[in-house]
Amino acid sequence: MSAPYVITISSDKGGVGKTTLATNLAIYLKALHEDLPVTLFSFDNHFSVDQMFRINGSGGSGNVANLFGGAVADNLVETGEYGVQFIASSGDLHKLRRELDNPALLAKALGQSRLGGIVIIDTRPDLDIFTQNALFAADRVVIPVKDAPSLANCRHIYDFFDSNGLSRRPLRILPCLVDGRIHYDGPFRDPYQLLKAYAINRGYRCMEGYIAKSPKVESLNTNPEGKIYPVLTHGRHTDVHVQLAHVARQLYLGMLDNQQRRLDEFQQNEFQAFEQRQSAYADRRLQIHPNCLVCGRSLVHENHIDPAGYFAQSSDKKILGFLEEECFTKLVFRYFYGARRTIEPNDPTWDLFRETAQRSYFILHRAPHTRNFYQQQLSFYRFDETGLEVSHKVIELQEFEKRLLSKERSDLFPLLERTLFDAEGRLGDTFLILRKVSTDLPEEILYDQSYDQFTTAMARISTQLP
Ligand SMILES: Nc1ncnc2c1ncn2[C@@H]1O[C@H](COP(=O)(O)OP(=O)(O)O)[C@@H](O)[C@H]1O
Ligand SMILES: [Mg+2]
Known part of the structure; x- marks a missing residue:
């Protein structure tokens, strides 16, 4: 035409x-x-x-x-x-x-x-x-x-x-x-x-x-x-x-x-710009890790993505992936908010977290002074949408924890293995940023405008990290 x-x-x-x-x-x-x-x-x-x-x-x-x-x-x-x-x-x-x-x-x-x-x-x-x-x-x-x-x-x-x-x-x-x-x-x-x-x-x-x-x-x-x-x-x-x-x-x-x-x-x-936008989206879509980054369940299929709760990307843009809502929420409650009991999805605390998470960015990063191979520390930050730090918590990374009589592997490890750990299981300078997505259409965050917003937020936050 x-x-x-x-x-x-x-x-x-x-x-x-x-x-x-x-x-x-x-x-x-x-x-x-x-x-x-x-x-x-x-x-x-x-x-x-x-x-x-x-x-x-x-x-x-x-x-x-x-x-x-x-x-x-x-x-x-x-x-x-x-x-x-x-x-x-x-x-x-x-x-x-x-x-x-x-x-x-x-x-x-x-x-x-x-x-x-x-x-x-x-x-x-x-x-x-x-x-x-x-x-x-x-x-x-x-x-x-x-x-x-x-x-x-x-x-x-x-x-x-x-x-x-x-x-x-x-x-x-x-x-x-x-x-x-x-x-x-x-x-x-x-x-x-x-x-x-x-x-x-x-x-x-x-x-x-x-x-x-x-x-x-x-x-x-x-x-x-x-x-x-x-x-x-x-x-x-x-x-x-x-x-x-x-x-x-x-x-x-x-x-x-x-x-x-x-x-x-x-x-x-316009046509060229449109094509460029399309291919940038296609590239991001291809780069997405096929499984939930925590539990490993298959989420990303050729023609659709199963409902997911969070999108995660490493700051070097090498890893892009989704997490099931339950996986991330449980992980946050257990390791960073120190919940004594298991919080289930029907708990009001869960709702509250889901609600406020929509306005947050979460960061996982090696804690500022961690050097000791055997005792690495991990920082967990929460930022609001304007890029202001809301909370910061440092935890010791422990692969196995005692639970009742058995030892259980921490859910953090599979996540870190898929994202931040190097081949020796060491944290580097790269951080992981997580963002709540629309459950029914997780890939929306990869669309042009949303992704622009996301990367802008990531850039802003990275200047505030140690
Ligand atoms: N060929 C013409 N002969 C006589 N009157 C005309 C002719 N063309 C326009 N007019 C009249 O001149 C006036 C201004 O015309 P108009 O088309 O509105 O001009 P403009 O848009 O430049 O202001 C209108 O009253 C219109 O009826
Ligand atoms: Mg006129």
Whole structure:
């Protein structure tokens, strides 16, 4: 699926016919090629787009503000009149305006979409962050100008392109609202010729033709029903009809000429980033120890992971694995919280631990001064989510403990053997960090965002360990 061809209608001045142009061009382009998806939206909060295209009773799928909040553009699109798709306008853009400063957000959102065809963007008459985003994403920028001052204002758009290292090639001036009745003596016979000459003098490229000022077209916006009617359906006998058709045709041919889309690179980058994320996840998934790190029961299967309570990783990232909830909880109670009796899963203490564990990171590490081979000491730390130490306990490692009449091997040993011990059963500098996982979907912690969070916490904690 190739990226859509983006046409942005922009000018630094209001009342030059931007919205009229954007809405009508959508219809003319659709009329040129019925199978061509045409999507329209506006960062101007006049709701003209909605008034012209919304089919009664539809709506409610979101609006243009959502384009900046990570929504998938495809999900925001409504099917409108005349076969044109549109995204609803927003009256709340001013709230977002202060938060946004990245002109590439829209390019990303559209680049990842499956909209295809043509996207037409109407903008407000200034260079706010929404206009900047619309310019940044554009394959073609149509700049309506109606007089010399509005032409002088174009400089801001050109400056935006220059200062962002963008080619000026997409930019085109289009004289609009030109009064055909005015005639001059001298080399420029009418305002249209004059504007073109001005533009060319400044090195600006123009579209062919212009859009004339027409009382009929103006009246399509102002009628008792409060509807806005298109020129194609209600102004067919006007010059503007012919002029709009001509402009639409140029834009269409421009699209066919232009195989490389502005959004291609965003699609490409995103795609690569997506693939990298996928393969990083797959690598982590492959690295997972197949068994519970304490009891050795098989947990990790090719297509799923059995319910587990905790995820553990060694600080050198060589060992990744899961622990059954019961195994870890019992181990903590017995060795670090010094419980005299066995705590069972239905004990309230167990619930309390499970509850608070969700906000904790647990660390197993060689105790600061342990050197003696025969008497190693192990530190057990608990940190909260902000990386603050909550508790620290040091225990002597004893492989066997006397229990009643028999000797029993400590559960800590299998865990340490699978994680921190070297071949001689010695603790090194590496530590083990443990985190509660969602029981039903333990692998969730390996997903991008959660894993990022986890490694960030690990880095923060490691700076606090001796
Ligand atoms: N070709 C035209 N002839 C006459 N009036 C027009 C024409 N195009 C737009 N208008 C009118 O000019 C005014 C401004 O148009 P609009 O499209 O809203 O401009 P902008 O979006 O640049 O502010 C509106 O009242 C509109 O009806
Ligand atoms: Mg407008």
